[in-house]
Amino acid sequence: MQTLQYVPIHSLQRYIPSPLHLTVLKTSKTLPETLQLHAFSLKTNLIHHPSVSSCLLSLYVDPKINNLPYARSTFDQIQDHTLLLYNLLIKCYVFNHRSHEATALFCDMLQEFLLPDNFTLPCVIKGCARLGAIKEGKQIHGLVLKLGFGLDKFVLSSLVSMYAKCSEIGSARRVFDTMDEKDLVSWNTLIDGYAKCGDVKASMKLFDEMPERDLFSWTCLVDGLSKCGKVGIAREIFDRMPDRNFVAWNAMISGYMKSGDFDSARVLFNDVPMRDLISWNSMISGYEKNGRFIEALELFEDMLNCDFMPNDATLVSALSAVSGLASLSKGRWIHSYMIKNEFVIDGVLGTLLVQMYSKCGSIESALKVFRAISRKKVGHWTAMIVGSGMHGMAAQALDLFNELCSYRMKPHAITFIGVLNACSHAGLVDDGRRYFDMMINEYGIQPTIEHYGCLVDILCRTGNLEEARSIVESMPMRPNMVILMSLLSGARNHGNKDIGEYAANHLLEEAPETIGCYVVLSNMYAAAGQWEKVSKVREMMKKRGFRKDPGCSSIEHRGVLHEFIVGDKSHPQTKEIYRKLSEMRDKLRSAGHVPDTTQVLLCIEDEKEKEAELENHSERLAIAFGLINIKPGSPIRIVKNLRVCNDCHSVTKLLSGIYNREIIVRDNSRFHHFTNGSCSCKDFW
Template sequence: MNSRELHCLALFSKCKSLRTVKQIQALIFKTCLNSYPLVSGKLLLHCAVTLPDSLHYARRLFLDIRNPDVFMYNTLIRGLSDSDTPSNALQLFVEMRRKSVALPDSFSFAFLLKAAANCRALTNGLQLHCLAVGYGLDSHLFVGTTLISMYAECACLVFARKVFDEMIEPNIVAWNAIVAACFRCEGVKDAEQVFRCMPIRNLTSWNIMLAGYTKAGELQLAREVFMKMPLKDDVSWSTMIVGFAHNGNFNDAFAFFREVRREGMRPNEVSLTGVLSACAQAGAFEFGRILHGFVEKSGFLQIISVNNALIDTYSKCGNLDMARLVFDNMLRRSAVSWTAMIAGMAMHGYGEEAIRLFNEMEESNIKPDSITFISILYACSHAGLVDLGCSYFSRMVNTYGIEPVIEHYGCMVDLYGRAGKLQQAYDFVCQMPISPNDIVWRTLLGACSIHGNLYLAGQVKRQLSELDPENSGDHVLLSNIYAVAGKWKDVAALRRSMTHQRLKKTPGWSMIEVNRIIYSFVAGEKQNDIAVEAHQKLREIMSRLRIEGGYVPEVGSVLHDIEVEEKEDSVSQHSEKLAVAFGMAKLPRGRAIRVVKNLRICRDCHTVMKLISKVYEVEIVVRDRSRFHSFTHGSCSCRDYW
């Protein structure tokens, strides 16, 4: 290797951008090194694997190589297998075999099997397995381990076990792969059995068990494994924090984070974003503020993903000003940063502000992606900007070449439905180029409920009965429409149908953070000390609202044909009312009350929140399943459009 080669290869270690790659490439051509396979291979590797967003350039480089060797093919196959279009890796392999310029090796099959796994392409995976046998590479540990992972991704645990059982001397990586495969195919008992049989375990083995248990919702088993671990690392703690948060055990997730700090360990990026995600889901604003302070003191503000998590946390905790402050102070922003801020504004009903930010994003030469357009369509929907929403949908396709997916079509149905354009929404669903799923039809059924369209609701429900007959929420929505119209016989028929099918209504729950502890309330739940205190305070509030606010219960949507007094008692015990009452009893006067609810807020609760904000001069922020409602001085930020 001459000095020119060494110099060029050394330059790649300092190369951090595609612009710099092109400068090195110019030097390579100028010094006639482009015919040297080692230099060309390194250039290709840097674009295909090392640098982000440079795969397209690697493909162009590959086309200019006259006789690519197996390393060059493997390099591009590797990059494609990890891309958004892993099927292209399989197509490149077909080309490689057709030209017969290079024989595949163990790395070829490992990267190709990963591509098949990422595509969930079982047929291609089986073909590759047969080819690996033909080339005598199936017994290679690297290939065998990847085969196990591929079959697991394709939900074929039997094949994965067969590959493992045929290994002569499986190493620790292969043992870990089969344990992960069992969990991937929902074989929790199988994973436990394999784990017990392992001749040796490393830290990765224990972490796989933690991840498998938390993903399966087996939190107690995860906790037991965590306590038995001889050694714990950042991944172990992050898995517990994120796993418990994703399963709705927010207080436990916060407790694990506190334990990390007590152990004297420095939380990493994953654990920080995990606990911030828990704050966002639970609406834990106070805990989120403490984490923000820790992020600033610990120097994590330079990490874009942590800032993005802070934006999401503040947005979902109902403090858009703090979210915007984090966004404005970011030195560098990704497309995710812009999207998170736009989504936050959309959730709070600030459609025009979201649109202005979208325009700024375009002016900053940040290309919006499909998720960005979901957020901007959501913003238009909740602000009633129908024409603008239609315009953005067209721009997404015609200007940015983004193929609409089911979420985009769902946003358009919601856009028309909220605005009362129910027939247009129905026609849009019928004309969709892809088959509408149950979520799209359910969005339209929700719009029928809001606007009381009995006829169209019946048509939509028939479609849903074919797609998802066991969903209790659809029956409840239709019952709600019948109840508002006073059609109690139809309500009774639907309730009998639910009983016959053994369908249960999803219970409404609400959560509130008090002194960094999350309290949950469910209407009609068994009384405990917390619930008793909430009910006592709520009775006091409702009495004052009747006297000073002229409150009259809205009982039209109560789903039972019962006496008015019973209906009033039913709506007065909704979970969001209990959560607000508890907050008013426990929080200092003047502190905003923030509540998270799993269902859409009902009209009576909406009215009560407005009255409380006026009579008690308190700010109430409610995040329901659909959006945010900020109640101040007797009015709501949604302007009664939700």
């Protein structure tokens, strides 16, 4: 076997690689081998030889190795770039979904007076399609015509795909019609484009005109029709398919889920001959995204029982469903499963675990997960800051923010939403104003409507209603429902009818379907004893077919979720629960509690009836159930769909001391941790 000879230093510049060297380079198959050859080339100065550098670049961009940093480094060391080298690197950027860099490199190539060929153009056009950069795509289309590639089928096919993906279906059709040789990919792309734009007629007509079809042609039509809501027609096409593959089944299931037809989706899911992971994920994700969290988790358990190993996408849906239910036991079970099966808990999964524990009321577990993440990203810090703020731990949230900044990590817009929310839940007006200004002046982040919403909320909660209204009127965008509801709720809580009516009028104009507007306005009038106005608001709701959501509280015990509404008597333990309620009432009276009957927003004259109304609030029923069933020493965790009223808040504080129990209540805006007769919100919520 021929060996490489030692070359004196003075002759390195003139050393020419032998055929053997090039053969070894071309036959390299792994990254370690390529790195060794790269090192040898640098040591012997062969790296400057065009053949060697080209071979190295080809190896790094090869999909089997695909090392973009080394590919770029090698490219940058080459003095005279050729079109071939640009093509290799542009393709690698697009392959790695880094289309911005691909288009930037294409511009560099043009500046070196190198003209693209029919290999360069499809890659760059594909990059524009992924970016949705239709303006740049049209410029490249003009270059295509100038350079004489207007008849090249690969270039034209990529243009059809780009226009279709960017919803320029008319342009896609015009390019398609100029093609002398229309390939199957172009037919499928155009059919999919028409279907997704909702032009079912054109999509079906094109499908019928196809000279030949493959399975993807059918699937493409099914998927496109499903995504634009034409599920019935999609099902007809699906049933006509010669050999339905998993992609077709999944497209159809996904279509039913997105249209809200869960029964049909489940029937079809059960009919899949042999489900793949995508089928399971599609069904679980569909349930989760539509708020059907229990079914999502049941299906997740079925999947595990069928010996399917979930992937990150499955766990994202499962953890999101747990967060929606606030089911801590299920969340801990999924977390244990992830550890046992050695899932890497960073990135999105790390963020979702922090969010899950925060939303399930265990902020300590959220912090433990957060601290265990070795390579924290801004998203992890943001999730922990948001969670801390939600639990009323403003000091912890702000400390975390300062810690994030100390690592010279740049907070993003969502981080500041978490910080401002923390200030809002703690009534830190001055801090809220300071962080709002910091976001703009120090980090150059222009406030979105969400940031303005947080600032308005801080001001409304602390009674600075005139300043809040001033901000609403001076914002560069129209106030949305959330901001107007904050203003209305603040006016109701602080008894300012003028600003309340101002907010309500704008809200009914902006979003007349907002049920909460009618409810808060009605409550404001009821608190002021203006029952005629209460009747008018309720009559307006009745005419428009709106109904107030009843107060509902849920509590988990031994993996089962128990739900209660006001005055609920449907639970199997109703007798024991109401006996416990009676016991609670006696103990509260002994502790000196006087019911706050102003919280009864019904036209009831008798004070005893008002007190009875308060005693039957859903969270009190849930607390009674918890005291009966959850062993002493364990926290009682309750989730309520509405804001906790003042009287229930006072009662829960007292009960936590009377029974020596930690009671954690998540209402529609935050968590309350009741211990030893006090609440984490410090009576500000």
